[in-house]
Amino acid sequence: MELKNKKNRRDFLKNGALLTGGMLIASGMKPFSALVYATNHNEDAEHWYGMAIDIEKCIGCGNCAKACKIENDVPEEPFFFRTWVEQYTILNDGSKIITSENGGLNGASQDYTPDEIFKSFFVPKMCNHCTNSPCTQVCPVGATFESPEGVALVDSTYCIGCRYCVQACPYGCRYIHPKTKIADKCTLCYHRITNGQVPACQEVCPTNAKIFGDLNDRSSELVQFIKKHDWQILKPHMNTKPKVVYNALSGEVN
Amino acid sequence: MPKHIRRLLLLFAVLITLFIIVRQVLIPDSFGQFGHYRGLALEENKAHVARYVGTDICAECHWETMELKTADMHAEISCETCHGPGWKHIEEPEQGQLTIPEGREFCGTCHSRNPARSASLIAQVNLSDHNIETNCSECHNPHAPWN
Numbered sequence: 236m237e238l239k240n241k242k243n244r245r246d247f248l249k250n251g252a253l254l255t256g257g258m259l260i261a262s263g264m265k266p267f268s269a270l271v272y273a274t275n276h277n278e279d280a281e282h283w284y285g286m287a288i289d290i291e292k293c294i295g296c297g298n299c300a301k302a303c304k305i306e307n308d309v310p311e312e313p314f315f316f317r318t319w320v321e322q323y324t325i326l327n328d329g330s331k332i333i334t335s336e337n338g339g340l341n342g343a344s345q346d347y348t349p350d351e352i353f354k355s356f357f358v359p360k361m362c363n364h365c366t367n368s369p370c371t372q373v374c375p376v377g378a379t380f381e382s383p384e385g386v387a388l389v390d391s392t393y394c395i396g397c398r399y400c401v402q403a404c405p406y407g408c409r410y411i412h413p414k415t416k417i418a419d420k421c422t423l424c425y426h427r428i429t430n431g432q433v434p435a436c437q438e439v440c441p442t443n444a445k446i447f448g449d450l451n452d453r454s455s456e457l458v459q460f461i462k463k464h465d466w467q468i469l470k471p472h473m474n475t476k477p478k479v480v481y482n483a484l485s486g487e488v489n
Numbered sequence: 490m491p492k493h494i495r496r497l498l499l500l501f502a503v504l505i506t507l508f509i510i511v512r513q514v515l516i517p518d519s520f521g522q523f524g525h526y527r528g529l530a531l532e533e534n535k536a537h538v539a540r541y542v543g544t545d546i547c548a549e550c551h552w553e554t555m556e557l558k559t560a561d562m563h564a565e566i567s568c569e570t571c572h573g574p575g576w577k578h579i580e581e582p583e584q585g586q587l588t589i590p591e592g593r594e595f596c597g598t599c600h601s602r603n604p605a606r607s608a609s610l611i612a613q614v615n616l617s618d619h620n621i622e623t624n625c626s627e628c629h630n631p632h633a634p635w636n
Binding site: 294295296297349378393 | 540
């Protein structure tokens with residue numbers, strides 16, 4: 236009687252150990268291969284999307300900021316933007332004034348007379364879709380990531396709204412949506428570009444100051460633009476390797 | 490092996506099993522499909538409905554306006570830049586559903602004088618002294634400003 240009981244227990248323990256081991260191996264494989272992907276950027280992907288912004292062409296009408304809000308259901312109240320326009324004014328005394336009233340959405344105004352101004356220009360800002368994106372690296376749950384085409388996206392059903400990514404972005408391109416309380420940002424109009432359309436901001440730009448395209452396609456308008464212009468990126472010292480590039484970017488811009 | 494160590498090991502085994510089961514349940518199916526994220530999130534991002542439909546679609550019905558516009562200085566501007574997104578209008582044109590811009594300020598968003606604007610790129614006027622007595626569209630057709 237006693238002996239039998241002992242045997243049962245040993246069987247039970249043995250089976251338990253086998254089960255545990257099996258499960259460990261099964262579930263171990265999947266997530267760890269995901270970690271390998273995460274550190275492995277696929278710049279040889281079929282598409283590698285980016286955008287060029289031509290500061291020489293921007294007239295600061297703010298239609299991009301307006302269309303972006305409508306296209307992507309960005310809240311109307313001011314100061315939540317996926318894309319916005321900054322007006323830089325450098326005065327003759329060297330001081331730098333940056334204005335962006337309501338993200339430049341209703342157009343821009345200039346408070347200084349031409350006599351006082353050394354130079355002045357507009358800088359449209361948006362997510363830089365970095366190749367080394369700090370925002371996707373800090374996400375604790377894997378709710379923000381780079382798509383296979385290099386577009387930084389948010390998984391809105393998975394995001395826990397912890398705001399790490401908002402802090403991490405050196406370009407200030409993320410915000411917490413006041414209604415859903417999750418992180419929101421420019422998707423390069425992922426729903427449009429995967430459907431053969433250009434991003435909404437480019438669609439409405441009256442002067443073609445924005446050029447979306449595939450950096451892996453040498454015949455694309457974007458690659459041709461990059462070939463012909465002296466482009467720059469924002470904050471190169473951050474080593475984020477943005478895929479949004481600027482033509483005629485002045486040293487004053489930060 | 491002493492009894493208490495064995496018990497401890499057993500406890501660990503149970504806890505680890507529990508942890509793995511819970512983890513298995515919590516990690517969504519498509520997680521890790523393309524990378525350290527839910528693969529389905531790509532499709533969800535794609536599923537958003539586009540609001541701006543593009544000028545080519547407007548031209549199918551408004552070809553007269555389109556011809557007028559193409560022949561003049563506003564040729565490069567998309568219809569929806571001024572009239573707003575057309576996704577509802579193209580489904581039900583009779584409902585309107587578009588903005589008809591009016592007022593001098595509207596034209597001013599692009600044409601008001603501002604040193605930040607390149608003079609060679611965009612013609613600019615002082616809203617406060619360029620023919621202030623009437624609306625811009627009295628003299629300039631918004632679809633063809635010199636028409």
